[in-house]
Amino acid sequence: MIIKLGRWFNHKLKEFLYATGFLLNILKESLLFLKHKQVGFRVFIMQVLFTGVEAVSIISLISISLGAVIIVQGISILPRFGQGKLIYTILIIVIIRELGPILTAFIIIARSGTAIATELGNMVISHEIEAYLSIGINPISYLVVPRFLGVIVSMILLTIYFQFFGLFGSFIVTQFIQPIQFREYFGNLLTSIQVVDIISSLIKSLVFGIIISFVAIYQGFTVQMSSTEIPQIAIKAVGQGVVLCILADAIITLIYYL
Amino acid sequence: MDALIRLKEVTVLSQDFKVLNKADVTFPAGKSTVIMGPSGCGKSTLLKVAAGITVPNRGKVYLREANLFRLSEKKLLSFRKMNGFMFQDAALWANKTIFDNLALPLQLHHRELSSREITHKVNTLLEIMNLDDSVKLRPAQLSLGERKIVSFLRAIILDPAIVYLDDPTPSIDHAMLENMMQMIKELKDKGCTIIAVTHDAHLTSMIADYLVILKQGRVVEAGEFEKVRKSINQEVIATISEVLSEAATYDSDLLDLMGG
Numbered sequence A: 001m002i003i004k005l006g007r008w009f010n011h012k013l014k015e016f017l018y019a020t021g022f023l024l025n026i027l028k029e030s031l032l033f034l035k036h037k038q039v040g041f042r043v044f045i046m047q048v049l050f051t052g053v054e055a056v057s058i059i060s061l062i063s064i065s066l067g068a069v070i071i072v073q074g075i076s077i078l079p080r081f082g083q084g085k086l087i088y089t090i091l092i093i094v095i096i097r098e099l100g101p102i103l104t105a106f107i108i109i110a111r112s113g114t115a116i117a118t119e120l121g122n123m124v125i126s127h128e129i130e131a132y133l134s135i136g137i138n139p140i141s142y143l144v145v146p147r148f149l150g151v152i153v154s155m156i157l158l159t160i161y162f163q164f165f166g167l168f169g170s171f172i173v174t175q176f177i178q179p180i181q182f183r184e185y186f187g188n189l190l191t192s193i194q195v196v197d198i199i200s201s202l203i204k205s206l207v208f209g210i211i212i213s214f215v216a217i218y219q220g221f222t223v224q225m226s227s228t229e230i231p232q233i234a235i236k237a238v239g240q241g242v243v244l245c246i247l248a249d250a251i252i253t254l255i256y257y258l
Numbered sequence B: 001m002d003a004l005i006r007l008k009e010v011t012v013l014s015q016d017f018k019v020l021n022k023a024d025v026t027f028p029a030g031k032s033t034v035i036m037g038p039s040g041c042g043k044s045t046l047l048k049v050a051a052g053i054t055v056p057n058r059g060k061v062y063l064r065e066a067n068l069f070r071l072s073e074k075k076l077l078s079f080r081k082m083n084g085f086m087f088q089d090a091a092l093w094a095n096k097t098i099f100d101n102l103a104l105p106l107q108l109h110h111r112e113l114s115s116r117e118i119t120h121k122v123n124t125l126l127e128i129m130n131l132d133d134s135v136k137l138r139p140a141q142l143s144l145g146e147r148k149i150v151s152f153l154r155a156i157i158l159d160p161a162i163v164y165l166d167d168p169t170p171s172i173d174h175a176m177l178e179n180m181m182q183m184i185k186e187l188k189d190k191g192c193t194i195i196a197v198t199h200d201a202h203l204t205s206m207i208a209d210y211l212v213i214l215k216q217g218r219v220v221e222a223g224e225f226e227k228v229r230k231s232i233n234q235e236v237i238a239t240i241s242e243v244l245s246e247a248a249t250y251d252s253d254l255l256d257l258m259g260g
Helices: A002-031 A032-052 A053-081 A086-125 A128-134 A139-177 A182-192 A195-222 A229-257 B043-050 B073-081 B098-109 B114-126 B142-158 B172-187 B201-207 B224-229 B234-247 B254-258
Strands: B001-012 B018-028 B032-036 B058-063 B083-086 B163-165 B191-197 B211-215 B218-224
Touching: A002 A032, A002 A139, A002 A195, A002 B218, A002 B224, A032 A053, A032 A086, A032 A139, A032 B058, A032 B191, A053 A086, A086 A128, A086 A139, A086 A182, A086 A195, A086 A229, A128 A139, A128 B083, A139 A182, A139 A195, B001 B043, B018 B043, B018 B058, B018 B191, B018 B211, B032 B201, B032 B234, B043 B163, B043 B191, B058 B254, B073 B083, B098 B114, B098 B142, B142 B163, B142 B172, B163 B172, B172 B191, B172 B201, B191 B201, B211 B224, B211 B234, B218 B224, B218 B234
Parallel strands: B018 B218, B032 B191, B032 B211, B083 B163, B163 B191
Antiparallel strands: B001 B018, B001 B058, B211 B218
16 A cells, blocks of 8 residues: 555656646747747747637626626615615626636647647647657747747737726626716726736736646647547546646735735 | 668567577678568667667667767768668657648758758649648647658658668558659669668568568668579568568569569
């Protein structure tokens, strides 16, 4: 039992050290991306298109729905306690600081995390990675870095979009329930928002972007020889991505309140 | 013998199975070496180790006198740039067109070439192989034989100094095969180092200066083609017979068949 536990721990430690080395390698190559950009820039643009632009419709739907739910609930409950103005603070906390980044992260995990993991896994099986190596292309700089940076950039931009659209959507819904002047609504929002809210949100989206892309890429490269491994690594990419994003979210929020 | 690549006691493991077991092989510069052995004996792995694609679990690989897997990133890159590798299963990039599969190595390593020059070079090669109407297709839209031809063209498009051919001839139709054989012969005449894994007696007789016989991950015999072909080692004779009888389609003395 103790030997088994020791072996398990040893294996996990090795895996962790390997993953850390892999991440450092990606970060190093990311810094060199500008130098390699002629090679991987097209892949980067394609990744931003897939992860960012193609997710706009679903992000719009979710953000506008979330904004609407907050407004409907807030307007019906808060005035009873004489706290009608608190709706703006709640909108800021929920849409900008908390749910905006994490919901965007979940959508990117579901769409791009699985896509990257399965695509890379398939490339390993069909020896396409070896083909890149054989002609002198570093798969990290050509395949990994553009995807890594593409997901991070998309994550940040989509989070900002989610926040704007969520706040704008809630304004539209307000017009149906309790019409309010555009200037008054956004004026109240601006007085409720603090710079630290925006910084916290940007840090979260950056960290989530790194987690999602790294987990998906790492899982993709763990495929060894069989196509039956592909669905398994896709599930792992989703599971680990969600868990690590929630953990990171909790840590960043805790730091914010310390 | 001017050794270009040397494998010393190379062992490659797949889980606990020894795909290669203490293999010692030398590939001379400017010569053609053919690797033969029964299916599953580790030929492709040996080729990939020699090309620096697969890292062995044990043993060393030397490029001239330098340890290949200890080379700086820059030197390893320049080694790979002078290589061309044709894969057994083609290994074309599925999300790229046939044109892009062939153009990418040129775009990366010959940035001085204009897109017009790259298009011209790619189209010329495809025309030779009668694949010029496949330019815009994806690999999945081609037959295995056609994909292998494209893989061959990708391997030679950079005019490499070393060409690795992993089972190049099966699944390819007669006309294309003749063109490919002609191109391989031209590479050999130009002094290109060729390392080929094949069961094809005709290709072997056409290019082989050296022959490596592999069985169950072990190098049974390696040396000059004529010496190995005429070896009296029973294991060598049995292995060559087994390999060639898999490929031979007509009755003939198998060793004569290999003699051209």
